[in-house]
Amino acid sequence: MATQAHSLSYAGCNFLRQRLVLSTLSGRPVKIRKIRARDDNPGLRDFEASFIRLLDKITNGSRIEINQTGTTLYYQPGLLYGGSVEHDCSVLRSIGYYLESLLCLAPFMKHPLRIVLRGVTNDQVDPSVDVLRATALPLLKQFGIDGESFELKIVRRGMPPGGGGEVFFSCPVRKVLKPIQLTDPGKIKRIRGMAYSVRVSPQMANRIVDSARSILNKFIPDIYIYTDHMKGVNSGKSPGFGLSLVAETTNGTFLSAELASNPQGQGTAVLPEDLGRNCARLLLEEIYRGGCVDSTNQSLALLLMTLGQQDVSKVLLGPLSPYTIEFLRHLKSFFQIMFKIETRPCGEELKGGDKVLMTCVGIGFSNLSKTLK
Amino acid sequence: KAVGEGGKRALLQNNGLSDGLNLEKSLTMKKATLTTSDSGHCTAEEAFVSEDESEESSSLTTEEEDSENEEVTRKKFPKSAQVVSGQKLGSENLTDEISDVEDLLKEEEDYKEENNYSMETSGALKWKEDLSRKAAEAFLRQQQATPNLRKLIYGTVTEDNE
Numbered sequence: 001m002a003t004q005a006h007s008l009s010y011a012g013c014n015f016l017r018q019r020l021v022l023s024t025l026s027g028r029p030v031k032i033r034k035i036r037a038r039d040d041n042p043g044l045r046d047f048e049a050s051f052i053r054l055l056d057k058i059t060n061g062s063r064i065e066i067n068q069t070g071t072t073l074y075y076q077p078g079l080l081y082g083g084s085v086e087h088d089c090s091v092l093r094s095i096g097y098y099l100e101s102l103l104c105l106a107p108f109m110k111h112p113l114r115i116v117l118r119g120v121t122n123d124q125v126d127p128s129v130d131v132l133r134a135t136a137l138p139l140l141k142q143f144g145i146d147g148e149s150f151e152l153k154i155v156r157r158g159m160p161p162g163g164g165g166e167v168f169f170s171c172p173v174r175k176v177l178k179p180i181q182l183t184d185p186g187k188i189k190r191i192r193g194m195a196y197s198v199r200v201s202p203q204m205a206n207r208i209v210d211s212a213r214s215i216l217n218k219f220i221p222d223i224y225i226y227t228d229h230m231k232g233v234n235s236g237k238s239p240g241f242g243l244s245l246v247a248e249t250t251n252g253t254f255l256s257a258e259l260a261s262n263p264q265g266q267g268t269a270v271l272p273e274d275l276g277r278n279c280a281r282l283l284l285e286e287i288y289r290g291g292c293v294d295s296t297n298q299s300l301a302l303l304l305m306t307l308g309q310q311d312v313s314k315v316l317l318g319p320l321s322p323y324t325i326e327f328l329r330h331l332k333s334f335f336q337i338m339f340k341i342e343t344r345p346c347g348e349e350l351k352g353g354d355k356v357l358m359t360c361v362g363i364g365f366s367n368l369s370k371t372l373k
Numbered sequence: 374k375a376v377g378e379g380g381k382r383a384l385l386q387n388n389g390l391s392d393g394l395n396l397e398k399s400l401t402m403k404k405a406t407l408t409t410s411d412s413g414h415c416t417a418e419e420a421f422v423s424e425d426e427s428e429e430s431s432s433l434t435t436e437e438e439d440s441e442n443e444e445v446t447r448k449k450f451p452k453s454a455q456v457v458s459g460q461k462l463g464s465e466n467l468t469d470e471i472s473d474v475e476d477l478l479k480e481e482e483d484y485k486e487e488n489n490y491s492m493e494t495s496g497a498l499k500w501k502e503d504l505s506r507k508a509a510e511a512f513l514r515q516q517q518a519t520p521n522l523r524k525l526i527y528g529t530v531t532e533d534n535e
Contacts, residue, residue: 320522328526341522345515356522 007031007076008333015326016048018299020055020075021101022334024062025108025307025365029076036071043070047090047097054087054098058105058113082109082173089119091163096126099152099169103136104303106171107145108367114149114170121157121165122196122242124260127296129154129167130194134246135254135294142252143304144178145171157198157230160263162237175367177304179311182292183357186251191216191283193225193246195276199239202229204272208243211276216245216283238264243276245283253292257282288352289318299327306337308362316344317356335363 007029010019013036023030036042044052044066052073056062061078089098095117106113122128133152140150149170158165193212195205205227216223225245230236242260249255259279261270286295293301298317302324305313317324331337340359344350 320526325526332527338523338527341526343519343522345519 007074009033013044013048015323015330017051017097017101018327018330020052021104022303022330023075024055024059024077024080024105025303026334027077028334029074032073032075034071035073044073045090045092047093050088050090051098051101054089054102057085057087058082058102058109058115060110080105080109082106082111082113085113085115087115087117089117091120091158091160094120094123094126094128094160095165095167096123096128096132099129099132099167100127100136100300102169103132103140103171103300106169107140107143107174107177107304108307108365109171109173112149112170112172115168116155117167117169118163119158119165120160120163121154121167121236122240122258122260123160123263127256128242128244128258128260129165130196130244131246131256131258131296134192134244135256136297136300138252138254139293139297139301140171140304142178142180142182143174143308144176145174147172156234156236157196157228158236159198159238159240159260161265164236164238173367177308177362177365179308179313179362180301180305180315181313182251182253182301182315184251185253185290185292185316186249188220188247188287189250190222190224191220191245191247193223193243194228195225195241195243196228196230197241198230198235200241202227204241205229207272208241208276208279211273212243212245212280215277215280219284240264241272241275243279245279247283247287251292253294255283255286255290255294256296257286286318290350290352291318291355292316295319295321295324298324302327302331302339302358302360305358305360306331306335306363307365310362310364312359312361314357314359317358319353320356337363 008019008023009031011032011034013032016032016035019030019032035044049070052064052066052075055075056064058081059078060081063074063076063078065074066072087098089095098117098119102113102115122130129152133154137150137152140146149172151168151170153168154165155168156164156166193209195208195212197204197208209225209227212225213223225243240261240263242258244256244258246254246256257279259275259282261272261275262268289295291298292315295318298321301315301317305315320328328339331339337360340357342357342359344355344357346352346354
């Protein structure tokens with residue numbers, strides 16, 4: 001960026017993605033020191049290096065400096081360029097790890113982003129592509145990011161450790177974002193789910209569905225869990241199965257939960273019945289937490305509120321996740337935005353856990369990269 | 374003959390009516406409106422009964438003399454009157470019972486309502502005491518009970534700024 005803002009300095013490997021994403025959006029260079037400096041295997045991991053390469057692909061004119069051991073990173077962001085990109089993600093983390101950051105950056109590209117990501121689509125750590133498609137996309141639509149070209153498609157499914165999945169993501173660009181007023185989550189209207197199985201018996205998915213329904217049927221009749229059994233080249237390189245559940249409320253809020261089987265050769269075998277039941281319980285926990293935004297997407301919502309027009313945005317969240325709390329601190333240091341945070345204890349109106357009402361005025365971020373047509 | 378009989382019948386009926394009225398009056402002095410309406414009903418029935426009977430008797434004793442006919446009707450009439458009065462008595466008792474129950478119910482309802490009213494008023498009065506003070510206390514309690522998330526997230530520096 002032309003304006004040479006003074007760089008921010010951090011220490012440690014935590015929240016690397018947050019720092020790099022916010023640096024890219026704000027145009028402020030960032031210097032991160034002591035990345036696993038005391039570790040036996042110091043420096044950046046493969047998946048972090050892959051993430052930095054991805055940032056390099058979607059931006060133009062970024063300067064990235066990494067020292068010999070990989071313990072210090074200097075990142076001077078360029079312009080978000082977008083366009084058609086392909087990227088092979090590290091199999092150590094799932095595509096969700098990369099996609100979460102792309103969802104933050106994609107609306108502010110010069111050219112609409114069309115990206116093919118290859119790697120692991122579902123793992124036990126990161127939000128899976130299924131969940132992001134079911135929860136993050138409707139959230140972006142609330143901010144006015146919508147259109148025919150807005151899609152996230154799973155072409156191939158890949159489970160750890162082998163990977164071999166493929167995802168296509170395309171996102172239109174917007175000059176400005178709409179402010180949001182999400183203060184009433186509404187009531188749970190329906191539950192949808194996706195039970196997937198690759199390179200195992202297709203019956204696994206049916207067993208997951210039966211056990212998940214055994215818990216959820218007590219609460220709501222409108223439940224449909226799709227089974228997805230991909231075969232041949234579309235099934236990736238490793239066997240596995242899992243379930244993602246999404247509860248939709250009457251006001252268009254999506255709350256999600258997911259579980260995946262242990263990767264081949266790691267840990268004990270998981271029974272599909274146990275997995276289905278536990279995932280259903282996780283969904284109930286998520287519904288108890290409640291709020292207008294799923295706990296995996298809290299930080300995405302807060303970021304888009306910050307970058308909105310100079311207007312008041314309000315969102316009711318469930319209990320803030322540690323990741324979101326750190327994200328709020330980062331938002332303050334990169335954008336000088338502090339949220340008004342009001343706790344709403346559960347009462348007659350709000351059920352479940354304590355809620356937090358987040359209010360902020362957008363900084364009026366407009367997409368400078370976008371060409372006017 | 375027929376005309377004479379009819380006239381006599383009318384007379385008899387009148388007698389019966391007056392008798393019934395008298396009986397009723399003696400029995401039920403308290404509830405005037407109800408009983409009078411009742412009596413009217415009963416007399417109509419009575420009239421019907423007497424007519425039927427008289428007709429029957431006349432049809433049976435068409436060739437008999439008027440006096441005999443009269444006697445028969447006179448004999449019959451007291452019976453019917455008695456029967457009717459008996460019915461009246463029964464109905465009278467029934468109505469009495471019902472009205473008593475109704476009175477009881479009414480009394481109970483009145484009592485309850487009064488009770489509720491008094492309780493409500495006392496509760497409202499208690500509730501309305503020191504509203505502003507209670508609100509202030511609730512506010513302070515709320516402030517102390519809920520953690521200051523802003524302070525927790527952004528640190529103490531921001532607290533000084535505020």
